[in-house]
């Protein structure tokens with residue numbers, strides 16, 4: 010039995026050696042992919058953290074609110090505020106044009122009289138409230154002016170990432186409500202008495218502090234390398250679905266499956282031969298990717314991938330991710346009737362699973378719904394396990410749930426493939 | 437009385453999406469040492485019958501035994517005893533002839549020197565030793581047929597099933613194949629084979645069954661078939677008189 014297994018592995022290796030295109034897909038493409046993607050993402054990553062993003066500010070208000078927004082934005086350290094382009098003050102129209110052309114990521118337009126109108130509105134409200142308490146001296150109310158609601162307009166470059174958009178929107182929203190609150194307190198104070206002592210504390214009662222996990226006082230946030238190496242390794246590992254499903258389909262179309270069924274060898278030995286061979290490929294892919302991260306990235310000016318003490322655990326994650334990928338490939342190859350079915354479907358489904366699983370855009374940067382959906386992708390399980398090991402100093406216990414999921418995925422896909430195959434053959 | 441190597445009784449096969457039975461209440465005995473020819477027009481049910489005997493397709497009902505064994509109880513034992521040469525080539529195109537044969541030989545548990553020698557002598561016997569290390573996809577139809585044949589006989593099977601082993605090959609290849617099969621038979625292999633080539637079957641087979649629409653219309657030695665059919669002088673006369681002249685384009 011062992012002999013037949015090893016001979017099956019040997020056969021698969023021979024078949025792969027003759028399949029130049031397949032080898033390129035398996036080994037060269039992932040390497041090219043990881044280097045390009047990491048380079049691209051590293052520069053955007055840097056541009057976000059190191060260089061300031063220039064944004065346009067059109068201040069039609071010239072009042073308290075505009076001043077506040079400006080101060081806050083400058084304080085955040087992320088933005089460089091521009092109020093003129095080429096020595097000409099920006100108008101809403103020119104700002105809009107520049108942004109939609111993609112020259113700037115964002116323009117903020119603060120409308121006319123927003124500060125004074127806000128103050129007016131608050132005054133009215135406070136007066137109303139106080140009068141209803143009977144604290145207002147005058148019996149006749151002054152006729153109240155009608156005020157239209159004001160909007161701060163944000164123009165985004167259509168190509169801007171959603172996450173950046175949402176971040177900016179929330180920040181500005183927060184600023185404005187803070188300003189509003191402060192003004193309300195101040196107005197109450199004005200109306201209630203002339204004491205110099207502040208009646209209301211103007212400091213925020215509740216404030217937020219972002220708590221980031223730290224190791225040795227360094228923040229743990231994946232850098233581009235720590236995200237990309239595991240993410241694209243998983244992508245590469247799952248890409249074995251394409252050559253493997255083709256391999257399984259070919260066994261059928263070449264008639265070799267018919268021969269194997271008439272041979273005195275249980276079919277699972279043949280499947281096991283494929284599993285072992287492609288698992289070996291997955292591991293080689295993984296080690297190659299890690300080697301690129303450790304030895305090659307520094308030459309490109311990218312951060313080095315630190316793998317000291319984590320290589321074994323990472324290899325375990327790669328191993329089980331490989332199993333999951335192989336199960337999927339064998340299932341796909343079993344169900345597909347032709348290569349024309351299995352190859353495009355395999356490639357597309359891997360890309361979708363990668364996108365859903367957080368290979369392209371990390372899960373934490375996804376919209377809420379997609380964050381839940383991401384859990385269905387085996388690549389997400391693998392990625393989480395890699396993060397556990399690389400970023401959270403996880404031990405085998407922390408990655409156990411993900412590993413069990415990956416193993417289950419393998420077992421279930423293989424079981425479905427076997428049942429499907431038997432059903433179909435009992436024609 | 438010789439021992440029956442294959443014993444089939446009341447065998448039926450109806451494919452799931454088919455309207456008719458492809459094998460219809462078929463009973464048959466094949467004795468040790470026979471070269472048994474299953475002859476019939478396209479769609480007669482030859483491949484279906486052989487596929488059931490090789491364990492590729494499950495019968496709808498009925499039973500059969502091979503060297504006294506059944507697939508229900510001893511599938512592995514049957515598979516070790518039989519050799520199969522499918523109608524379609526069943527080889528890895530990118531592997532060489534030698535690699536293909538060593539792999540399939542190893543699936544029968546053969547290995548080491550025994551396997552290497554068996555592969556080489558068989559290749560030599562069928563005139564392929566020169567091409568042993570060439571990829572099968574570069575082979576001509578006749579060469580592929582011969583490799584396909586060797587892949588089924590490496591383990592010296594007691595019973596050999598061949599589905600149209602000479603289809604699409606030239607006369608030279610065909611003669612090499614037929615001679616080789618005769619030699620195997622002389623060494624004790626029982627051969628069951630299907631064909632459209634009536635003259636080939638006439639020369640080659642010891643026993644013949646004419647099958648059409650899943651049923652056996654006549655069987656016996658060539659002489660009995662001819663003598664039992666009125667006005668028949670050769671196998672073709674028997675065949676036409678039993679299966680009719682109309683074309684079988686509807687399959």
Ligand SMILES: Nc1ncnc2c1ncn2[C@@H]1O[C@H](COP(=O)(O)OP(=O)(O)OP(=O)(O)O)[C@@H](O)[C@H]1O
Nearest residue numbers: 451453454458477478479480481482483484485687
């Ligand atoms: N997988 C299948 N599903 C449904 N019907 C089938 C299937 N295989 C064969 N048949 C039908 O069963 C009948 C017998 O087919 P079979 O292939 O056994 O004929 P054959 O005698 O081998 O013909 P040929 O000489 O063309 O090889 C035909 O009517 C065919 O259409």
Ligand SMILES: [Mg+2]
Nearest residue numbers: 482483523599
């Ligand atoms: Mg046939």
